[in-house]
Amino acid sequence: METSQSLWGFMAQQSDKLWSQTLAHIGLTCISLLIAVIIGLPLGIWIAQKRKAAWFILGFAGILQTIPSIALLGFMIPLLGIGALPAITALFMYALLPIIRNTYTGIIGVDAAITESARAMGMNKWQVLFRVELPLAMPVILAGIRTATVINVGVATLAAYIAAGGLGEFIFGGIALNNTNMILAGAIPAALLAIFFDFLLSRIQKANVKRMRKVSVILPALLLILSSFYIIPHTKNQILGGFTPEFMGREDGYLGLKSKYNLDIPTVVISDAVMYKAAFENKIDVISGYSTDGRLKAYNLITLKDDKHIFPPYFASAVIREDILKKFPELQPTLELLSGQINDSVMTDLNYRVDYLKQSPEKVAHDFLLSKGLYKKPLNGNKGTIRLGSKIFAEQYILIQMFKELIEGNTQLKTVSQTGLGGTKICFDALTNGEIDMYPEYTGTGLLVLLKPSSAVMEGLAGDREKVFEYVKAQFLTQYKLRWLKPIGFNNAYALMMRKTQAQSLNIKTISDLKIHSSNENQQH
Amino acid sequence: MIVAEKLSKNFNDIQAVADISFTVKEGETMVLLGTSGCGKTTTLKMINRLIEATSGSISINGQDIFQQQPEILRRTIGYVSQNNGLFPHYTVSENIAVVPRLLGWDKVKIREHAEKLLDQLKLPVAEFGDKYPDELSGGQKQRVTVARALISDSPVLLMDEPFGALDPVTRAAVRKEFVNLPELKKKTIILVTHDVQEAFEMGDRICLMDKGRIVQSGDAKDLLFRPANDFVRSFFENQRLYLELTALKFEDIWHLLPVSDSMPDNVLESNQSLWQGMELLSQRNVKEIAIKNLQNGEVRIGTQSSIQTAFNQIKNNI
Known part of the structure; x- marks a missing residue:
């Protein structure tokens, strides 16, 4: 019960944002839908006349549909940048297939005897289309628009990734912050929107073949009004x-x-x-x-x-199990050889080499140790094995490679690397469960994600680098029997x-x- | 009057209609009769250009139809198809109003014509005008289709198996109603059917088609008693006796019937068929019926045996 109350509280507290995100979401969905209808409907009509072109157009729209939404947004950015334009374009592409396909299917599904009798009575091509084929195909066309709408309400959450707004802002914010209320504050309205639009269109769809003439006026008007909900953020040369x-x-x-x-x-x-x-x-x-x-x-x-x-400071350091340090006392001085060696700009450069120059983390780590004179040939000892873990990004890969070379060059220990342990929680659990022996962690993460101290404690620390480090170090040792070694030097903070x-x-x-x-x-x- | 000359239609390599010619006089009903795939429907649809002829010419009342815009041409030709083709999203009234609206009639005129026609077809506007096709029975639907084809009073009517989708009982009823419609008396009609009875009942002239050609053209008696070849003969073999009895009228055997000295209660007219006479005899369970000659008012007697004797004599003489 507490969850639901606090969810309600969250939504009430954030009602301004929630409202504007919902409107933006409706707007995004409807603008892209409107464009998809304006383009997809004539295209569907056209391929119903030119059946030879149908496989090509439907195939093309089908391929668009199969592109994963994140990837499609990714393609959009180099072409259209960020913001409303690429988001609407991507949504439009997803809405296209159901609309073209259902228009096509709807029209070719009209009983040939009926279109023939329409022609036999002296209707021309356009009269047959507008008076007979489209009204009779309308339930199928509406079903396509309905599918497209539901798809778009869902995909529009991703618009938040490229600065186009919508309920995705809460959803992805909530996921990143592990804040369930925030996720739900975005997800529930998005789901309700999908259900609401689906219901609305199902009513229109069933509004009886006979009233289709009205529907063909009401629907575009409705879409147009809803589209206007989306106000493209404008900035007037201001800093954005x-x-x-x-x-x-x-x-x-x-x-x-x-x-x-x-x-x-x-x-x-x-x-x-x-x-x-x-x-x-x-x-x-x-x-x-x-x-x-x-x-x-x-x-x-x-x-x-x-x-x-x-x-708060996010100084990186190795977190290692206390019992391992006791068992192999030579580890601590070995690992601390790295302390103070890497400042922000050095780490930025190392990351740059991996992320942009596409050098392997192993090579980058090795070259760095060489340049600092810290590299020693492996001693190939067999005193024991240290299991190194890391989260999945370049900086961590580089760091554990450095640890690995230091350990193997300076001690009789061997190492195995378990890279790719996902996020903080997975690494930390692996460490406390004894599945790995150490991994690189950041003081800020240790403080905010793992220890989650009260706000009074936070006030006391006041973002001070030393105080935070000492607090985290002490708490980890008493709570988890884990030891933080001396910081490596750089601060990977916000x-x-x-x-x-x-x-x-x-x-x-x-x-x-x-x-x-x-x-x-x-x-x- | 419809004149078709050397009409052909090829679908890719297949010749569906091969070089056929016919003339339908004003007010005449011509039946295109044949089995499925013989080219009769293709021939019919070439007349309102639902199918474009490969070669040949067609004129209606002296006008070359290929010189006219197809849509405009079709508005002047009534068309009834097998699968009624009513618009499911239009009411009965709206369905009937399609052609008049295309022709630009005003609303009052459309309503008046529709009311009159629906009344004749026993579909009063008050009750049926606002119904949709799916609320009607098969027979009612087909009557609306007929009304739709007749409302603009076009002189030419094309009918493609118009009663083909109906069950036999309904079919006979709707057909009878249709034959008796005053609107139809003056019309030039081409009717396509595979039903021999229907052809004989409705056609002034019958064109029997096979493999895209007209094998024989004439009235029922010509086809039955003077078949052009074995195909024609075998085409009617199944129900020959019935067809012959239907084709022959009492006036055809008038001179072979005994003169009346009494006056039986049950009276037929001389333009009715021998079949109808036999039916009456057996239905009423009587020995004899009176047959009245429409031209001179003379009355003769028909009995089972006298009709049969006359029938056999006529057959032998033809």
């Missing part, structure tokens, strides 16, 4: 923020930016997969990235200084980023600078 769904919902994210910095810039929600590129292409100006992401370098972005310390050229020309170096700039702009407008 593009933040991930997760960032939007976090206290150490957008909420903190608002409360601590009073930052009030127009924002769109966007997936981190396309965010950096969108910033690079001037589609958005400020993004919420990770400070050591290789794309920072690839797209010539700079991070803004968090001068009010709202982003950071606001801008294009270097824009930041320099506007002279923005810190988030406070950004705030001052945007307030000035707001006053001008």
Whole structure:
């Protein structure tokens, strides 16, 4: 019962957002549907006359349908950028097949005796089409529109990945934040919308063959009205923020930016997969990235200084089981050889090499150790085996490769790597269950995701790097018998980023600078 | 008057209709009779250009139909098809109004004509006008189809197995009703059927078709008693006696019938068929019936044996 109450609470609290997301969702669905009807209906009519073209058109629309939605959005970005245009285009493509196919099927399904008698009475081609074929095919055509609508309500949630809004903002934010209420606040209205549209269209569909003439007027009008719900966010040269769904919902994210910095810039929600590129292409100006992401370098972005310390430190370090350290005391000094060796820009560069130059993590790690003079040939000892785990991204792969070479070069121990353990929760559980012996973790994650301290404790830590590290270290040891080694040096925390050229020309170096700039702009407008 | 000359139709390599010619006089009903696939429906549909002829010419009342726009041509030709082809999304009234609306009639005129016609077909507008086809029985649907073909009072009517989809009982009833419609008396009609009885009952002239050609053309007696070849003969073999008795009228055997000295109660007219006489004899269970000559009012007697004797004599003489 508590869940439902707090869900209700969440929805009430976020009702403004919920309302605007729902309207945007309806708008996105209906605009794309309207375009799909405008294009798909004549196309279906055309192929019903030219049956030879039917297989080609239907085949093509069928292929569009089989492209996974995420991939289709991915294709759209290089062509159409981010925002409403690619989202509507992608949704339009999904809606096309059911509409063309059902128009085609509906028309060729009209009893030949009826169309023949229509012709025999002296109707011309168009009269046969509009007075006989279309009205009789209408239930089938409507069924196609109905299918397309339900598909579109579902796929439109993905629009949140490319800054086009909709209920996906809550859904993906909720998934990223592991916040069930937030997921449901997006998912339930989306499901209700699908059910509602389906019901509405089923009523129209069954509204009896005889009333089809009215339907063909009402439906487009209805779509047009609903389409107008979608107001494309316009910015008038203002600085536009593009933040991930997760960032939007976090206290150490957008909420903190608002409360601590009073930052009030127009924002769109966007997936981190396309965010950096969108910033690079001037589609958005400020993004919420990770400070050591290789794309920072690839797209010539700079991070803004968090001068009010709202982003907690995410210093990386090896987390290792206490009993392993006791068993093999030589491990700790060996692993700590890496401490302090890698700062933000070095880590960014290493990530860049893997993500963009497509070098293997093994090679990048090996080259780095060589350059620092830390590499030693493996001793091939057989004193024991250390099992290394990692989450699935380049930075972690690089780090465990470094650990591996250090261990094998400096001790008589062997290693096995278990990469690809998914996210934080999986790695952590594997470690506490004794399936792996160590993995690289970040202090901020340890604090916020695993320990989840009370807000009083959080206040006390105040985002201070040392305090956070000491707190996490102490808590892990007492609660889980896990030890944090000395931090490696870099801080893979949230950071606001801008294009270097824009930041320099506007002279923005810190988030406070950004705030001052945007307030000035707001006053001008 | 419909004149078709050297009409052919090829579907790819198959010749469906081969070089046929016929003339249908004004007010005449011509039946295209034949088995499935003999080309009779193709021939019919070439007349309103639902199928375009490969070669040949057709004129209706002196006008070459190939010089006219097909849609305009079709509005002047009534058409009744086997699968009624009523629009399921139109009411009975709306279905009937299709051609008048295409012709641009005003609403009052359409309503008046529709009312009159539906009344004649025993489908009063008040009761049936707002019904949809799926609310009607098979016979009612077919009557609406007929009304739809007749409403614009086109001089030419094409009928493709018009009663083919009905059960035998309904078929006979609707056909009888149809034959007696005053609207039909003046019309030039081409009717396609595979039903010999229907052909004999309705056709002034019958064209028996086979493999895309007209094998023999004439009235029922010509086909039965003067068959052009074995195909014609064998075509009617199944129900020969019945057909012959139907084809022959009392006026054909008038001179062979005994003169009446009494006046039996049951009276037939001389333009009725021998079959109808035999039916009456057996239905009423009587020995004799009176047959009245329509021309001169003379009355003669028909009995089982006198009809049979006359019938055999006539057959031998033909």
